[in-house]
Amino acid sequence: MHCVEVFNDESRSVLGLEKLCQSRVYYLEGPQLHEVLAELQRDSRALADPVREQIRVDELRSQDFQWLVEVAFRNGVTDNEARVVEEVLESPQLVARSARRYYVWGGPGEREAMLELAGRHWANQLVQRIQVIRPGEELAPPPPLQITPVPPTQSLPLPVQDEGLAALSRSRLLALSVEEMRAIREHFGERAPTEVELEALAQTWSEHCKHKIFRDTIIYQEDGHELRVEGLFPTYIAGATAACQRDWLVSVFTDNAGVIAWSQKYHLVFKVETHNAPSALEPYGGALTGIVGVNRDPAGTGLGCDLLFNTDVFCFGPLDYTGNLPPNVHHPRRLYEGVRQGVEDGGNQSGIPTVNGGLFFDQSFLGRPLVFCGTGALMEVSSGHLKSIRPGDFIVMAGGRVGKDGIHGATFSSQAIGAEAPVGVVQIGDPMTQKRLLEMLGEARKLGLYRAITDNGAGGLCSSVGEMAEMSGGAHLTLETVPLKYPGLAPWEILVSESQERMTLAVPPERWGQLLELAQRREVEVTVVGSFNASGKFSASYYDEKLMDLSLEFLHSGFPRRLLRAEWTGCSENDRQLPPEADWRNTLCELLASPNICSRQALIRQYDHEVQGTSVIKPLVGVARDGPSDAAVLRPDHASDQGMAVSCALNPHYGIMDCEVMAELLVDEALRNLVAVGADPDHAALLDNFCWPDPIGDPHKTAQLVRCCRGLDRAVRAFQAPLISGKDSMKNDYHGPDGKLSILPTLLVSGIANLPDIQKAVSMDFKQAGDLVYLVGAEQSALGCSQLARRRDFEGGRLGRLDYDRASQLYRCLHRLMQAEKIAACHDCSEGGLAVALAEMCIAGRLGLDWDLPESELSLEDRLFGEAPSRLVLAIDPRHQQAVESALGQLPFTRLGRVLPEACFRFRGETIDLDKLIQSWQGELNL
Amino acid sequence: MKVRALILTGQGINCAREMAQGFSLADADWLVCHLNDLHQLSLEDFQILVLPGGFSFGDHLGSGRALARRLRRAPLGQAIQRFVDQGKLVWGVCNGFQTLVQMGLLPEGCSLAPNASGRFECRWVRLKAQSLSPCVFTKGLDSLELPVRHGEGRLVGTPPAELVPLQYCDQAGPTHNYPENPNGSVQAAAALCDPSGRVFGLMPHPEAFLRSTQHPEWTRHKELTRRFGTEFPAEGAGLAFFRNAVAAAQELLEPSRAAAL
Incomplete structure (x- = not known):
């Protein structure tokens, strides 16, 4: 075995180290290696940049260091770099393995401490091995792959006793329940199943593949009433879609992804998956396989599709978490870095733009982060959706x-x-x-x-x-x-x-x-x-x-189908009032800077959202290209100006009060985001992704699940916005020595919609001083579980409620106004409420605002920061005032004020500088 | 006779389709060809060779390196050298630029290193064309905006100023400040060309700005032009590179006209 080290002169001082140099290392084995090495000595360009890098064969670049750390993949782990080395060197039977070396000066004195630091920052010991040496010590080459002989396939007689069945399921990681093991035993009768058969059944019957919880019968109890649900999926999810009279549905819930009709030439295809468990263990690999994995869903739908866009939504514990971490749990910062890098590599390298997403923080995601990855695609109508x-x-x-x-x-x-x-x-x-x-x-x-x-x-x-x-x-x-x-x-x-x-x-x-x-x-x-x-x-x-x-x-x-019990003990809403805020300006700045609202620019910029040239409304818009878009708009077909929009909505905090209302609010938000950029609310489809703590044996969590499905069902029927695909991940708990950490019940609603003409798409930035600014949609008390309430540890208040008729009329009306090109800017009111939405529009347009609200019985906190649904902010050219107001007619709307040329945000005569808002909004997340 | 562009694809190249679209809009013929099928055709039939953006071979050994090695290999390497010697055009965008550098077709001693920020950057940048450059692709261009999206775009080395046809700019001119200079390139260089001006590589993506609606601020541009009663243009600034390339290649097809110039 020989070893080639590629290095350059660059060094850094990071992680408290005085100096750190990095190099790439390739271990090579093969029958004709001498020729390869001789050529590399002559011309290193196959592996190194002749301008910036040098190579050494079979010796360290230097013996002058305090510590040398080598990180290499464990045997059997995918090593992409090594595969490319094998392709590039083109030597018969060459086997390559890649590694990284870190030369450290001014590091920890003890070897253990150096190893600990390397393990924390440079390696994941689940998939990589670390060596630490001092000058003069030798690095051991990678161990040879241990080939174990294939053991003969066993038959596994299934025990008569339940304990024996449970033990067998556990020891072979089958995740089959005793009832399922019994069903298998009965099916096989005299014959014992082989381990191949048992594994096949375990895989096929896994919650992941069969979604059993969504097919089980559930007895739901509330206030002494009892409801029998014959499967959540057939009753609510598929049931709601079946009740949607939409002639553009092509393939729902049957193939690997949902399909809707779009243009004469193409159907739109969309699928969202989660990759939570693998990402918790190895965030980079888990998220990377998440994104390339979901790419294969549309690629395997119908006879295959051309991939158009990716979406990503992540939930983590607080990035600045300083408490104790249970064993085998990575710090949220490390999870974030790994997941971000994994999705970046997966999406960017594949040439698929990442156009939409979200980032949500809550302590409940410490034990298990959520990593949602979605992929949209074009299916040629002529190739058909049938196989x-x-x-x-x-x-x-x-x-x-x-x-x-x-x-x-x-x-x-x-x-x-x-x-x-x-x-x-x-x-x-x-x-x-x-x-x-x-x-x-x-x-x-x-x-x-x-x-x-x-x-x-x-x-x-x-x-x-x-x-x-x-x-x-x-x-x-x-x-x-x-x-x-x-x-x-x-x-x-x-x-x-x-x-x-x-x-x-x-x-x-x-x-x-x-x-x-x-x-x-x-x-x-x-x-x-x-x-x-x-x-x-x-x-x-x-x-x-x-x-x-x-x-x-x-x-x-x-x-076997199970019977699950669900018991709802009532929602925790009440009429308590949030204590008044001292100064709305401080509150606004605090909210703009808060982790669940502040700018995601640093993250978004690391994802290519331009590749393929389809981008119309980008994730970041406005004068300084930092305004947060409500949804992405793409022009998928280079030959046509027909467009499509993609959005998402997620807010597990709402579920703390009631998962049923949460689902309704999220459907409304996903649709509202689509409407905000100019999409047609009557040609919009939704995807549901449930991530739940294990509901089995927990009547409360099961009740939350039933209610979430029921809310989803109600909203889908009311808006006639069908669900076309979905997925669930039902075991998002961490079991540690100190007990169980469960995530908040979480629903992600993703939306896609047709946009008849991309030239009529609308962005959220204020365009011109003097424009009139409106709030459309009704005010209502909705501080319950709002970002402000969470920050104040206020557990009272109420969630907003949907008025479906009015919301549908409003969205259709807005769509007509956008088609008539009467709207200069439009932005959704969501987390942080009206004041945050207005501030974001000012930031994006680098323009000011002078505004007021008419009298109302609601508290000022509720009106500025409450999160009532079905509301949007519009800015219009004053010349369109009459046209817009008469089109809105009896629908609720309020004229708030005017866009200002100067950089200030003025409410009821009190002013704050736009620069202050911008500064707050940059946040302190360090993404 | 129309100019013909040969656009490479496969092995992790991502942007062949957009490049083809640009050539269509510039009224040229094009062929998108998989790297592994190149041996089936003759470079003699083309006037422009295009290496689009992407992540060839996953960029695993440094961006462009593995693809450059494949393209240098006999007999393709010789065919490409002959193509260059004939005064034909070679154009690399982003990963294609990195590949041209690794192939040794651009000024010696220059290379593209990881961005100073240590991160992949996807953002729009302002560029200024160097009027004294021999580059045929940037002829007549002044100031324009294009997106960059790369992790390894920091130019190192000391290229002659006239071989840097495009520079990253802020309001005042060429800049080394982040993020206007998104990668920390020396001389604020966003591009390089060879002394003939016919081999050209750039980090920004002209093929991503063929239409006005690809610009991040197009909704504002449209709204304001409408209010002032002027027309909202349909084209994006990136199309000029394609037009320039096609015009320069056209001269190869019409030697008499070239002589007259």
Whole structure:
């Protein structure tokens, strides 16, 4: 083994170290290495920049240091850099491994302290190993990969006793309940299932894959009344969409992503996923696989799509948290840095713009951060949204190889995080391999080389083939044909591994040759791993030994339905009043600077929101390009001015009072954001993503879930804004030595909508001094769970309530006014209320405002900072005053004042400088 | 005969589609070709070779390095050198610029290092064109705005001033201040060209500003032009680079006209 170190002269003094130099290291092994090294000595350009960097072979760059820290990936962890080294050096059978070296001067005196510092800032020991040496000591080269022989597949007789069943489920990380284990035992009868069969059932029946909680029967009790809900999903989610009379729905809840009709040429496709559990353990790898993983959902919808945009929403504990951290919990700052970097690398490298998102902080997310990643796409109308598979079609796996990384992801995420977590569930994505794969598949689609496609995500081949088998009526996998990253995987591991960057195709045998030729030309691996049939079975063999023979019926519907109990003890709203604020100006500045409101510019700038050239309304708008847009507008088709908008809404604080009202408020906010930029409220679709603390055995959390679904259902029906896709993550708890940390029940509502003409899109910045400023929508008391109430630890007050008829009329009216180009600026009132919305419009336009409010019975705090729904702020050219006021007619609106040329914010004669507001709004998050 | 541009794609290149759109608007023919299919065609049929932005090979060994190595390899490397020697145009944007630097087609001793901020930056910047530069792509340009989006765009080295055709500017002129100079480049350099002015690389993205509605402030521009009764332009400032490239390449197709000039 040889070692090449690439370094430059740059140094930094960070983390309290006097001096720190970094270098890249490649460990190389191969039969013709001497030639490679000789060429590198002559010309280092393959690995180094000749202007800025030098290389050393088999020696350290220097022996002058206090500590040398080397960080390298553990065996079997995806090493993208090493793969590129192998491609670039083009030497036969070359095996490369990458590492980083940190040369430290003026660091801690003790080795342990240096190791601790390195572990905290430069490595995650779950996936990387760290060595610390002093001058004169030797670094050990990476250990060789231990290839364990494949153990023979066992049959696992299922114990008669419940305790035995529970123990077996636990020891094999199956996450199956005793009831489910019993159902399996009864199904198999005399025969003992093989471990392959048991693993297949565990994956398929996991909460992650089957969403059992949303299908269970729930008895809901409130005030002595009892309600029996036959499945939350059929009753509320699918039920609400079915009640929407929208002729533009194309495919809902059936495929990997939701599909709506958009233009003559294209449908719009959208999916949002979470990757919470992996991100808690390894924030970078978890978030990276989250984003590239959700990319594969639209890519596997219909016959495939072209990816158009990404969205991301994160929930963390406070970034400045100074309390104790339980074992295995990363500090929120570290989680944030890793997650941000993961989504940055995944989105930017894939060439997909990140156009919309959110960031929310609450202490309840300390034990488990939430990482929502969404992807939108264009589906060609001509290629259609339907797939079909015929018996005899080949099962083809395309893309990356299978390794031990990502084994038990689906069952793991279906459990709470504890102090111990299995290493196999952590994985690191590879955007480059996926991009090659998806581009190749795009070409194959146009050539008609496959009949069906789906993503290999949670549950691996077991889930993708298991689901596709339903289309033909059966499937058989030959597990020994699956290409592996390294030998030594047991058949069950091959079946359930969630190794990334893979898609599964159904390929007609007569097309296989052409597909193989194309894939080879594009450097993408494709392999026939079995065939579809009509046997009614999902079966698998390993070198002619049959290891799995499951009926599709049992696999997909055999799991027992549970009866869950929900009990609602009432919502905590009341009429207590928030004590008056001393000076509204201080309150406004405090809110603008608060973590859940302040500018996200530093974060947004690290995501490419321009690539593909579709951007119309960007995440940041206005004179200084720092105004927060309500929604993104894209022009997806370069040949047309038709546009689309994308938005999101999330605020788990509202759920503290009532999850039912929270869901209604969030639907309203997602729609309102779309309307604010000019989208058509009658051509808008929604996605729901639930992240819940485990409701099983907890009647209160179950009741919150029922109520959340009911609120969602009511709002969807009322607005006729259908849900087209969704996902749930139901085990967001951390179990530590000091007890359980549960997240606040959280719902993310994402929206997409048509925008008939992008030239009529509207941004939120004030445009011109003299413009008239209006509040549209009714005032009401809504300080309950508001950002102000949270900051004052005030637990009283009420949540806002929806008047659906009036809100719908208002949104339609605004849309007509925007179509007529009567609105110069429009901004949503949400967190922080009216005063914050107005301040943001001033900041974005670098213009002032003079405004007032007519008399009312509501407190001033409520009127300035309350978060009543269905309200927006407008600015208009005074010449349009009559047109706008008469169009609004009987709808509630208030003329607030005028935009000022000078940089001041004046309310009822009291003034604050715009600069002060801008300064506050920059915040102190240090994103 | 129309000018023909060959636009590379594949292996992590992201922006071929937008580049193609720019050439369409500039009335040129174009072909988007996967790197692995290049051997199937002849560079003789094209006047412009385009390396679009992206993350070729994931930028893992330093941006552009792995792609540059593939393009230097025989016989493609020789074909590209012949292309340059014939006075044809080579244009790299962002990752394409980084690749041209790694290929050694731009002034020696210059390179692109990680941004001074240590971060990827996606923001619009103001640029000023250097009127004395031989660069054919920036001919006639003065001041304009374009987006940058890169993590490694800090130019290091000491390029001759005339080979820096574009500089990052603030109100007062070329600047080293963040964020107007988004990466800390020497000489506030946003671009480089070779002495012929026909090999050109830049960090900002002209292909991301082909239409006025791509500008971050377009809604204000539109609102104000409407109020003052003037027309809101449809085009973006980035299109000028395409027009200039096509005009310069056109001269190669019409040698008599070139001689007359």
